[in-house]
Amino acid sequence: MTDLKKRKKRRKKLLKSRLGSVVAAFLAFFVFSALLCGAFVFMCMMIFDMQIESGLDEELAKASYISKSYSSAADEQSAAALLDNSETAYVLCDKNGSIIRQRGDDTRKGKEVKYLFYSSSGADESGLSDEDLVKRYVLYICDDTESDILEIKDDEDSFELDYLNYAERLLTGMNGYGYNDDSEEGGIKDGYEDNAPPKIDDVELIRSNKAFVQIPVWAKLEIPDKGQTLYLRCLITSNTQDVAYLLGMVVFFGAVLILMFIALIVMVIRSIRNIRKMRSLVFTDIKIGCKNWQWFLFHAERIASKRRYAKQGFALVDLEFVGYRRFCACNSVDEGEVILRSVYDKLRRYVDKKELCAHNAEDSFALMIKYTDDSILKNRVDLILSVLGEVVGSSTLAFHAGIYILPAVENGGVFAKRKNVDIESCFNNACTACATLLENEGSGLAFYNEKLIEEQRWIDTVTKMQQSALDNEEFVVYYQPKYDPRTHELRGAEALIRWQSPQYGFITPYRFIPIFEKNGFITEIDHYMISHVARDQKRWLDEGQRCVPVSVNVSRAHFIESDLAEQIRDMVDKEGTPHQYIEIELTESAFFDDKKAMINTIMKLKGYGFAVSMDDFGSGYSSLNSLKDMPLDVLKLDAEFFRGEAADTERGEAVVSEAIKLAKSLNMRTVAEGVEVKEQVEFLASQGCDMIQGYYFAKPMPGDEYRERMIQGKNDGAEG
Numbered sequence: 001m002t003d004l005k006k007r008k009k010r011r012k013k014l015l016k017s018r019l020g021s022v023v024a025a026f027l028a029f030f031v032f033s034a035l036l037c038g039a040f041v042f043m044c045m046m047i048f049d050m051q052i053e054s055g056l057d058e059e060l061a062k063a064s065y066i067s068k069s070y071s072s073a074a075d076e077q078s079a080a081a082l083l084d085n086s087e088t089a090y091v092l093c094d095k096n097g098s099i100i101r102q103r104g105d106d107t108r109k110g111k112e113v114k115y116l117f118y119s120s121s122g123a124d125e126s127g128l129s130d131e132d133l134v135k136r137y138v139l140y141i142c143d144d145t146e147s148d149i150l151e152i153k154d155d156e157d158s159f160e161l162d163y164l165n166y167a168e169r170l171l172t173g174m175n176g177y178g179y180n181d182d183s184e185e186g187g188i189k190d191g192y193e194d195n196a197p198p199k200i201d202d203v204e205l206i207r208s209n210k211a212f213v214q215i216p217v218w219a220k221l222e223i224p225d226k227g228q229t230l231y232l233r234c235l236i237t238s239n240t241q242d243v244a245y246l247l248g249m250v251v252f253f254g255a256v257l258i259l260m261f262i263a264l265i266v267m268v269i270r271s272i273r274n275i276r277k278m279r280s281l282v283f284t285d286i287k288i289g290c291k292n293w294q295w296f297l298f299h300a301e302r303i304a305s306k307r308r309y310a311k312q313g314f315a316l317v318d319l320e321f322v323g324y325r326r327f328c329a330c331n332s333v334d335e336g337e338v339i340l341r342s343v344y345d346k347l348r349r350y351v352d353k354k355e356l357c358a359h360n361a362e363d364s365f366a367l368m369i370k371y372t373d374d375s376i377l378k379n380r381v382d383l384i385l386s387v388l389g390e391v392v393g394s395s396t397l398a399f400h401a402g403i404y405i406l407p408a409v410e411n412g413g414v415f416a417k418r419k420n421v422d423i424e425s426c427f428n429n430a431c432t433a434c435a436t437l438l439e440n441e442g443s444g445l446a447f448y449n450e451k452l453i454e455e456q457r458w459i460d461t462v463t464k465m466q467q468s469a470l471d472n473e474e475f476v477v478y479y480q481p482k483y484d485p486r487t488h489e490l491r492g493a494e495a496l497i498r499w500q501s502p503q504y505g506f507i508t509p510y511r512f513i514p515i516f517e518k519n520g521f522i523t524e525i526d527h528y529m530i531s532h533v534a535r536d537q538k539r540w541l542d543e544g545q546r547c548v549p550v551s552v553n554v555s556r557a558h559f560i561e562s563d564l565a566e567q568i569r570d571m572v573d574k575e576g577t578p579h580q581y582i583e584i585e586l587t588e589s590a591f592f593d594d595k596k597a598m599i600n601t602i603m604k605l606k607g608y609g610f611a612v613s614m615d616d617f618g619s620g621y622s623s624l625n626s627l628k629d630m631p632l633d634v635l636k637l638d639a640e641f642f643r644g645e646a647a648d649t650e651r652g653e654a655v656v657s658e659a660i661k662l663a664k665s666l667n668m669r670t671v672a673e674g675v676e677v678k679e680q681v682e683f684l685a686s687q688g689c690d691m692i693q694g695y696y697f698a699k700p701m702p703g704d705e706y707r708e709r710m711i712q713g714k715n716d717g718a719e720g
């Protein structure tokens with residue numbers, strides 16, 4: 001899978017997980033709320049059930065006590081008196097079911113319900129046996145007003161509580177209206193013997209310990225001794241205490257559930273925040289405290305491929321802090337990071353909402369800004385560069401901006417959505433553009449173009465091939481003879497490299513020497529050339545040829561090495577070549593480095609018997625200054641002196657003539673490079689120039705051809 005595809009997949013996943021976490025949080029919230037509400041209702045129901053059951057158990061204990069007492073009464077009269085004193089409605093039937101005695105209305109109705117009584121409430125006072133305490137009772141739902149709170153189930157021999165009805169009654173009672181069980185008869189009383197529902201006006205304000213709800217139930221009690229059945233009207237009551245207990249329980253469970261609910265919300269919020277935190281960590285440059293490259297890549301690819309931005313062109317900008325490492329070395333890494341942070345803050349002020357800005361690497365920032373045309377963009381980037389370049393402490397900051405344009409894709413007036421935009425490679429192009437500014441010390445910007453990428457590819461290819469090319473001897477030494485302009489005799493030559501690549505054919509040094517100079521491989525090349533030239537010279541000397549000194553180019557990079565002179569001496573000695581046949585050419589740019597070390601190396605080289613020349617004199621500006629300090633043998637006048645229209649003018653000639661005079665006064669020989677026409681040869685001869693290296697006499701040539709030139713010695717004809 002390509003990187004782009006992988007990133008696309010990751011982006012989708014991340015967006016999904018972002019949506020997913022919200023949906024999951026919402027669902028969890030919803031489900032848990034429903035569960036909590038359900039649990040709350042269920043608990044209320046349980047509490048109500050317990051309440052009713054305990055009330056019923058209490059009543060059944062009483063009923064059982066009465067029936068026991070009735071059964072064990074000494075005679076019929078005292079038994080009847082006991083029932084009448086029980087202060088509850090009852091119906092006493094004989095074994096045929098005929099009513100023998102009755103008190104109050106017989107309000108039994110509906111089916112029998114079998115109820116398992118297992119309460120011990122009231123057991124102590126009642127003196128009931130264990131058997132009595134756990135036994136199945138037959139109950140009847142009453143035809144009374146409040147009996148609608150209990151309902152007999154159709155399919156079962158049991159009853160259930162109408163919770164809502166019960167709660168409503170309780171609340172009505174709590175609000176101040178209820179049934180007073182403290183009637184003039186006292187004791188347990190249903191308060192509505194006339195079977196009429198109580199009117200609000202009739203009811204008394206409930207005080208403490210007053211029954212709020214009374215649910216009548218008939219209990220069937222067999223009196224086996226007498227062959228009778230006693231039906232007792234029980235009254236399940238809920239009074240202030242019960243309500244207080246109920247409320248307490250409800251409030252307690254309610255509070256527990258609310259706490260659990262709050263805990264859930266806190267957990268959900270915290271987990272969402274944690275997810276966000278983690279995501280922001282992935283997208284944050286912790287050191288500098290700003291958005292990082294991953295964030296940039298994620299959003300840039302998303303924006304670039306959105307339909308709504310199809311019409312919008314974008315510019316990807318690689319913004320590099322020039323000399324950031326130097327800044328850190330001079331100050332500190334911490335100070336460097338503070339500067340990077342303030343650069344980021346400044347950048348953000350110049351970047352719109354729908355544009356992006358992030359810290360990319362150590363000294364580089366990535367921008368994605370809107371693009372309409374080159375000049376508007378250039379002005380904008382220039383402005384950013386000038387703002388960023390403001391003085392910090394005592395130093396002015398410099399930035400390089402490499403720009404790559406991601407244009408809108410138009411097809412017959414219709415803008416198409418960009419597909420598969422690989423921001424990473426687009427940004428690489430911006431970096432390539434930025435790399436072209438490498439030599440500039442000050443701020444600047446560069447647009448990417450195809451030529452740049454070609455160059456970059458070539459640099460890459462050369463860098464990859466260099467070592468194998470050297471090992472396979474693909475580099476060939478060419479010689480360009482130097483002739484005396486007066487006598488036309490061969491006086492010297494310059495060794496120039498050529499690359500015969502099996503893959504790319506003949507490659508001129510202009511295409512690879514600058515690359516080697518940058519990547520440091522030039523030192524290998526210099527060694528290679530010196531050794532080969534020394535070997536060739538030795539062979540020709542051994543053949544008895546009339547050899548002349550051959551100059552070899554030694555690059556500036558090489559001069560950093562303090563033992564350069566010794567290295568050259570050893571290489572030449574290894575071939576056994578006398579030192580006077582080798583000359584070392586230094587380019588003018590090399591003279592900018594450490595002057596002392598330079599003079600030291602030159603002195604050593606001269607001491608070993610090598611001639612040293614200054615190449616390309618006149619192409620730079622400090623040549624004269626360098627001449628003053630360097631004890632050189634040869635001055636090579638740059639080819640530019642002999643090119644262009646100014647070359648043949650009086651002024652041009654005057655400059656050349658003065659340069660030759662100057663060299664002579666410093667005891668140096670002169671070589672004029674790049675001379676192509678006869679008049680120039682004649683002029684140089686008249687001015688006392690010692691040698692001419694140019695196409696007029698000869699182009700650089702392979703060693704065999706040069707050997708012929710040596711044999712020939714004199715060159716009378718121009719090459720053309």
Ligand code: C2E
Nearest residue numbers: 496497509513529553554555674675676693694695696700
């Ligand atoms: P350079 O050292 O200034 O070499 C002289 C260049 O001028 C050579 O180009 C030569 O072919 C060219 N030239 C000489 N006479 C004429 C002329 O009359 N007309 C024109 N138009 N050109 C003339 P070349 O060989 O392509 O080398 C280019 C540059 O590459 C050299 O400039 C030198 O800086 C570098 N170079 C070449 N070989 C080596 C090497 O072995 N080592 C190092 N370090 N640099 C090398």
Ligand code: CA
Nearest residue numbers: 494553585615
């Ligand atoms: Ca040269």
Ligand code: CA
Nearest residue numbers: 615616636673
């Ligand atoms: Ca030169």
